[in-house]
Amino acid sequence: MADGTFRTLAVVGAGNMGSGIAQKMASEGFAVILVDVDDEKVRRGVRGIEQTLADGVARKLFTAEQVTGILSRVRGTTRFEDLADADLVVEAVFEDLGVKREVFTRLEQVCRRDAILATNTSSFAVGDLAGGRRFPERVIGLHYFYHPAKNRLVEVVGGPQSSVAALARAWALQEQLGKTPIRSKDSCGFIVNRFFGPWLAEAVRILDERVADIPTIEAAAKQAFGIGMGPFELMNVTGIPIAVHTDDTLGAAFGPLHATPDRLRRQFESGRPWDLSGEPDPSRFEAVADRLAGIVFYIASALVDEGVGTIEDTDIGARVGLRWRAGPFELINRFGLPRAKALVEDVARRWTAPVPPLFLRQAASGKPFAFTLVRRQDADGIATLTIERPDALNALNEAVMAQLTAAFRAAASDPAVNGIVLAGSGKAFVAGADIRFFVKNIEAKNIPKIYEFTRAGQELLLEFQRCRKPVVARVHGLALGGGVEMALACHYIVATPKATFAFPETGIGIYPGLGGTQRTTARVGRGLAKWLVLSGETVTAEQALAIGLVDRVVPYEQLDATIRECVAKGPVLERTPHAVPESFRDIAGRYESADIESLRASEKRIGFKAPVALRIASDLIDRGEGKPIEQGIAMELSDLEEIFSTNDAYEGLSSLGKRRPVFTGT
Numbered sequence: 001m002a003d004g005t006f007r008t009l010a011v012v013g014a015g016n017m018g019s020g021i022a023q024k025m026a027s028e029g030f031a032v033i034l035v036d037v038d039d040e041k042v043r044r045g046v047r048g049i050e051q052t053l054a055d056g057v058a059r060k061l062f063t064a065e066q067v068t069g070i071l072s073r074v075r076g077t078t079r080f081e082d083l084a085d086a087d088l089v090v091e092a093v094f095e096d097l098g099v100k101r102e103v104f105t106r107l108e109q110v111c112r113r114d115a116i117l118a119t120n121t122s123s124f125a126v127g128d129l130a131g132g133r134r135f136p137e138r139v140i141g142l143h144y145f146y147h148p149a150k151n152r153l154v155e156v157v158g159g160p161q162s163s164v165a166a167l168a169r170a171w172a173l174q175e176q177l178g179k180t181p182i183r184s185k186d187s188c189g190f191i192v193n194r195f196f197g198p199w200l201a202e203a204v205r206i207l208d209e210r211v212a213d214i215p216t217i218e219a220a221a222k223q224a225f226g227i228g229m230g231p232f233e234l235m236n237v238t239g240i241p242i243a244v245h246t247d248d249t250l251g252a253a254f255g256p257l258h259a260t261p262d263r264l265r266r267q268f269e270s271g272r273p274w275d276l277s278g279e280p281d282p283s284r285f286e287a288v289a290d291r292l293a294g295i296v297f298y299i300a301s302a303l304v305d306e307g308v309g310t311i312e313d314t315d316i317g318a319r320v321g322l323r324w325r326a327g328p329f330e331l332i333n334r335f336g337l338p339r340a341k342a343l344v345e346d347v348a349r350r351w352t353a354p355v356p357p358l359f360l361r362q363a364a365s366g367k368p369f370a371f372t373l374v375r376r377q378d379a380d381g382i383a384t385l386t387i388e389r390p391d392a393l394n395a396l397n398e399a400v401m402a403q404l405t406a407a408f409r410a411a412a413s414d415p416a417v418n419g420i421v422l423a424g425s426g427k428a429f430v431a432g433a434d435i436r437f438f439v440k441n442i443e444a445k446n447i448p449k450i451y452e453f454t455r456a457g458q459e460l461l462l463e464f465q466r467c468r469k470p471v472v473a474r475v476h477g478l479a480l481g482g483g484v485e486m487a488l489a490c491h492y493i494v495a496t497p498k499a500t501f502a503f504p505e506t507g508i509g510i511y512p513g514l515g516g517t518q519r520t521t522a523r524v525g526r527g528l529a530k531w532l533v534l535s536g537e538t539v540t541a542e543q544a545l546a547i548g549l550v551d552r553v554v555p556y557e558q559l560d561a562t563i564r565e566c567v568a569k570g571p572v573l574e575r576t577p578h579a580v581p582e583s584f585r586d587i588a589g590r591y592e593s594a595d596i597e598s599l600r601a602s603e604k605r606i607g608f609k610a611p612v613a614l615r616i617a618s619d620l621i622d623r624g625e626g627k628p629i630e631q632g633i634a635m636e637l638s639d640l641e642e643i644f645s646t647n648d649a650y651e652g653l654s655s656l657g658k659r660r661p662v663f664t665g666t
């Protein structure tokens, strides 16, 4: 691993968590060694993986061949000696400090000096496991969520001695695994369990104090947090003992506000699940929602005050890990600061605890919480701007665009910056513009707002293109529509083999309006630009490289070095289209010469697209060829009102993700 590449990963403990973590690693192409105490436990873990994958085949998520490949990469063993070559080991054994410490001692004996050792503990501190080790800097926390092959969230936890390098490499691995990592301090419950445990406890207190009965609490919680299961059903499914254990641990660390209520302990001791039967009483919904929200607002503010996590990571944790529709801070904004403040003060009063200072400051400002959606990190004179809306696949909304514009301009004018990199967080680069923004404004008959958003977006992309410092798109994962357009405006596009590119616009009633009908031609020629924009075909990184849509495709671990090479070469100010490779000549020829009507007749995919969008897009590509970019994007803008006023645009945009749109050509 001297080059930083992860080749062999390992998981110790083949139980619920360990086998799922190993499954995910193998699914993403890594060789994984799975260790447990005896052959039967190892076999049970592997059987668990086989079962989950078989379900995946039944649901058409995997093919049988993929499953064979995944299983061939998992090697079960009872011998710790087999971990001699592992680059990173995740410990997922019983939640028992003695057992865990013993495992770490064995790992120290058998693993290479540079292997990263991670714990998946839910309740101990990383420091407890790192303490007294010879190389404590390589010990970190990787806290996954059940089911770890399906739930994308992982808390990356730095202990008091964890090195920055170990954390950065473990973070990069999570990106490679398609996970959504968030950063947490080494504090009891980390970010998510810190407020999730007390949220469950508060539901039990509401019941105990007869504020509402179980069916009412369930229904009110589902409505307020946008979730499929309320707290009692969740406890029944995941186990009341886990809830008690979480709250006992939090109570010991933070006191009674976080502790296990007697009523919850009694239920645990009875061994019975909660009785969910009965009809909800809607007149009590608000009282329930207020109590549940109050405790979450209080604890979320406290954990941010303590530096355990940021407001952004707290919200991502709730949305991705718990599948809440909104995170605590977004909920505070929705409740409104005055109402949220009253709820937090109520918690403070009931527990004779101080109101968290962060909350007081925000309430005093009278402004809602503002989220950083674009994070800037500088290294070696390169400023990397990462869009951080991983659960929305980094889709571009007004807030993201405003922050990206400010961050880009600041980096462009910073004398310490020699190059700028645009990146996405999680498994996507950028999945285009936020469709809800379009739908909302069409419904409000506010097309000028869409026009202004597009115009400002075009201007920003022009700044990328004209920048005197090299601008590089770092594409790992999905790039769709506006995401492809953003990348095309950069001087270089460096992608990993996992990257895919597509223009889905004509399939949802619109056309690419951020230069996609213009800059695509400049890279791949008119025939292939028409093929990409009109057919919406998804191209792989390899195909994108072959046709010249991207400049480099390199393994994930070479991304940053390749980006540095591009930066060293300087900006690309002139571009001639890449020669059409032999294997694409036929398709390029068909699309270049044919008109829309004959394409509709000959190409099956085109038949499903919106006719007006196809016509305008095709026309824009034809008219734009060879013209300066400023003229090309002005043409895109001049047709914008027409396209967003069509019935098909509304039909396409509002049906996305729900059903196949039916276009009428109007």
Ligand SMILES: NC(=O)c1ccc[n+]([C@@H]2O[C@H](COP(=O)([O-])OP(=O)(O)OC[C@H]3O[C@@H](n4cnc5c(N)ncnc54)[C@H](O)[C@@H]3O)[C@@H](O)[C@H]2O)c1
Pocket: 012, 013, 014, 015, 016, 017, 018, 035, 036, 037, 041, 091, 092, 093, 094, 095, 096, 099, 103, 120, 121, 122, 123, 143, 144, 145, 146
């Ligand atoms: N279950 C959850 O929802 C969840 C979520 C996040 C984190 N965690 C944490 O993950 C860890 C594992 O939890 P789980 O639910 O998978 O437990 P589990 O009981 O299902 O599995 C634990 C496995 O570890 C094995 N094991 C015990 N001692 C071992 C040793 N010395 N060497 C090798 N293997 C050993 C056991 O045989 C068992 O197969 C715990 O620390 C838990 O707190 C659990």
